[in-house]
Amino acid sequence: MITIKSKREISLMRDSGKVAAAVLEALKRAVEPGITTAELDKMAEKLIRRAGGEPAFLGYQGFPASICTSINSEVVHGIPGLRRLEEGDIISIDLGVVLKGYYSDTAITVAVGRISPAAERLLDVTSKSLEKGIAAMRAGGHLSDISHAVQKYVEANGYSVVYSYAGHGIGTAMHEEPQVPNLGPPGHGPKLQRGMALAIEPMVNLGSAEVVVEDDGWTVRTEDGSLSAHFEHSVALGKDGPIILTAP
Numbered sequence: 134m135i136t137i138k139s140k141r142e143i144s145l146m147r148d149s150g151k152v153a154a155a156v157l158e159a160l161k162r163a164v165e166p167g168i169t170t171a172e173l174d175k176m177a178e179k180l181i182r183r184a185g186g187e188p189a190f191l192g193y194q195g196f197p198a199s200i201c202t203s204i205n206s207e208v209v210h211g212i213p214g215l216r217r218l219e220e221g222d223i224i225s226i227d228l229g230v231v232l233k234g235y236y237s238d239t240a241i242t243v244a245v246g247r248i249s250p251a252a253e254r255l256l257d258v259t260s261k262s263l264e265k266g267i268a269a270m271r272a273g274g275h276l277s278d279i280s281h282a283v284q285k286y287v288e289a290n291g292y293s294v295v296y297s298y299a300g301h302g303i304g305t306a307m308h309e310e311p312q313v314p315n316l317g318p319p320g321h322g323p324k325l326q327r328g329m330a331l332a333i334e335p336m337v338n339l340g341s342a343e344v345v346v347e348d349d350g351w352t353v354r355t356e357d358g359s360l361s362a363h364f365e366h367s368v369a370l371g372k373d374g375p376i377i378l379t380a381p
């Protein structure tokens with residue numbers, strides 16, 4: 134069942150989303166050659182707790198950290214550790230916050246120092262595909278309008294959308310119904326209505342769409358070793374259209 138959030142609940146989700154956005158912004162600024170992903174994770178946990186929230190990912194199905202850090206050909210769910218970022222890397226940082234019982238989930242892919250023009254374009258297209266998806270979230274439309282908007286933009290730019298993972302409803306749980314795939318024909322799935330809240334999260338590969346899971350049981354990477362990017366916002370559908378709950 135898809136839960137419909139009241140105005141009050143959306144306002145609480147926005148409070149949670151503001152914390153997530155501020156922490157992500159701080160992490161983005163901290164990204165530089167030489168820093169380890171474990172250091173970013175520590176920073177995230179400290180900042181989330183200082184704001185009165187809890188890291189939603191920590192302990193989730195046994196996940197050992199507060200953020201996911203996925204570098205270069207890693208798509209999502211990378212585990213922070215002692216790996217040091219290097220000039221030219223790209224790193225996807227995904228984080229979740231729970232504040233007063235309400236969840237928010239957001240991700241960004243960041244350049245480490247100077248990156249190749251190809252990597253820069255991948256980041257730009259993935260970020261814009263998220264904007265396209267959000268713009269397609271309209272009352273009276275259908276869920277797959279979002280999926281289609283993402284896919285159309287990504288494929289028009291020559292990249293692949295990862296189909297094995299999807300976005301999701303969000304609210305008093307991190308993962309609620311419905312799933313929000315990043316591809317599909319428009320006009321399908323549940324009708325979108327005011328009060329729905331979705332985490333929309335395109336994962337885009339420079340090469341093929343195929344992904345594999347590493348031996349750690351978490352890290353998802355591209356099968357062909359090509360670069361991958363990931364951008365995510367938690368978005369509610371309000372009276373006047375989509376409200377980006379995790380906007381900075």
Ligand code: MG
Nearest residue numbers: 238332334365
């Ligand atoms: Mg998510």
